[in-house]
Amino acid sequence: MNENNYPKLHNAMWPGVVGKGPGSEPIIPFDTMLEKTAAAEVDGVKFDGVDLALFEHLDINMSDDDIKRLADKVGGYDLKIGSLVAPIWGGPAMGTKEERAQFVEMVRKSCHIGQKLSEIGIRPSGVVRIDSASSPTAWDADPAGNSKLIVQTFQEACDVAAEYGEKLAAEGEICWGGMHSWKTMLETLEAVDRPNMGFQADMAHTLLYTMGYNREQDRILPENFDWSDRKTLNDALKTLTKALRPWTIDFHVAQNDGTVFGSGSHDKTGRHCQALDPNGKLDVAHDAGYWLRDENGQLTKAFKHICWDGCMFPNEVMTRPQTWNDILATMIKVRQLHGWYEA
Template sequence: MSHSFPKLHNALWPGVVGKGDGPDQEPPLSLDTMLNLTAAAQRGGKKFDGVDLFLFLPHTDPSASEEDLRRMADDIQGRGLSVGSLVAPVWPGTVGDSAMGDAASRKAFLSAIETACRIGSALSAHGVRRRGVIRVDSAEFGVDKWRSDPRGNTKKIAETFQEAARIAAGHGERLAAEGEICWAGMHSWKDMLDLLEAVAMPDSFGFQADLAHTYLFLLGYNAPEHALLSEGYDDEEFYAAYEQMVAKLRPWTIDIHIAQNDGNVFGAGSHDKTGKHCRADDPNGKLDIVRCASYWLQGAADRGIEHICWDGCMFPNAVLQNPQTWDAILDVMIQVQDNCGWD
């Protein structure tokens, strides 16, 4: 059955994350290239409704003027697309710095939130941005430093996130933290839950669930003490563990990434190793995407979720530039919408 919601968005940061000019990196794909690929995809007469944006170069200049942002918004809208969630440039080397760093680092992190809110407000005022949140993480690669003082470092991250959430709320925005095994303090389902409960601001700070990353939560890749599955599991064991994990994190979930994972860990360039995103039709994919998405989407409308977004982060450029990649992605997104959607 066809539904109006959730709207179907494509993430544009796969053209940037893990790309660069290093010896092990491919060149980034421009904003225009990613927009063109998104707008061209179709399946059964349906197309993507919108895109989620990465707020850093080479896609979006964090210091872009209001005129520049209006021009970008016109370009996106002219392709029949809207804008949803935004990725704040919170990492060292961008606008921000570590949320568990010293006072200067944490101040830079908060500056990145201000930047994202300014851009979000401009896009909303234009009319191209109709839905979505601002995505953050702890901006602390790896977990070794965090492990030196887990309780103290989680407290520090939580305090930074609380201040960030207050800034966002002042702009009418909500923040969503993406749990991923490479981010300190967010690298397992239990540590992510502890952090969310420490922030304790559910109206303005929640969780962004990514199917590929949360799959590795189950296996306890960077936190074996929190593993819910062992290698060699069967379907019954998988879904029992999946339901247990989702039940803990779903009440906090305000943004959802649809994705596939082949069970491997991958990193490129400066991006530390994390869950490997795969094509929607990858024969080695571990997830029944539609069934797994249904667990996260229970009660989604009540939590203010209006769209879902495909994340194919760190796909090779040859895969990203193949139109068949996006047609297959759109096909599975439509299946999720038909299975879990609402009007």
């Protein structure tokens, strides 16, 4: 058995929420997600923690006593807490002055919760995740002007986050304007230019960056790409990760079949496949190394935990124990190949 104990292995709680609700299936309760996570076990290895969404499951306006109760609940399952998703969608980052102020306020509230969880001792690592809360179509109406607004909002959010000792990670996903291609994402990060601004790579989403979804001119893979051509895919992933890895401070292990999908109110984005989906285009454990190691093959150790992200699966799949064991087994393989040991 491989003895690597880092990075820690986390499960995301938001797949119980994202794509659920009206127009889709019911939300899977927070307690159910915790129970499924804690119950998963492969050869004696279990999940180390969870990453949380501060919406639906949890109240962004929770009191400090509520934060303590949350810590006690998660800790009761012998799990830690890692990264948090800020509920910023009510105020687009390229919106009106009032909307952008609301965005920053949601970041502030999220950072307060993060700081308290860290002080309690249940959150040894993690960031606060954000996106532009704006569509690529809306962004396309005025790329320069809208990018300027997004950058300004992110800078203000970073300055607030710094007061709480928090880092912000921008989610690389094709459904967020100004972040919908690898080049627009890189331009946004460089323009924000704050020491506590970084990138969150999700393997299911970043694969679509190579395909030029929502921004054809930034495609890396050739049109009508033959997925059996592994060398060309490897080269595309190397191009992508060389640009964005230096910014990466949060990482999601995931699988994708090269298509887009949306459900409920969520726009179409990279389809999260089950860990062992035969249609998956990624060699998950191998390809995670492009993010976890630099060009010389050295581990970056840029983050202390990695998280599985699998959104918009049917509830029947989500509540099946084997689903979580398969996910955990895949995460273990990533750590075996690209992990390290700390006493």
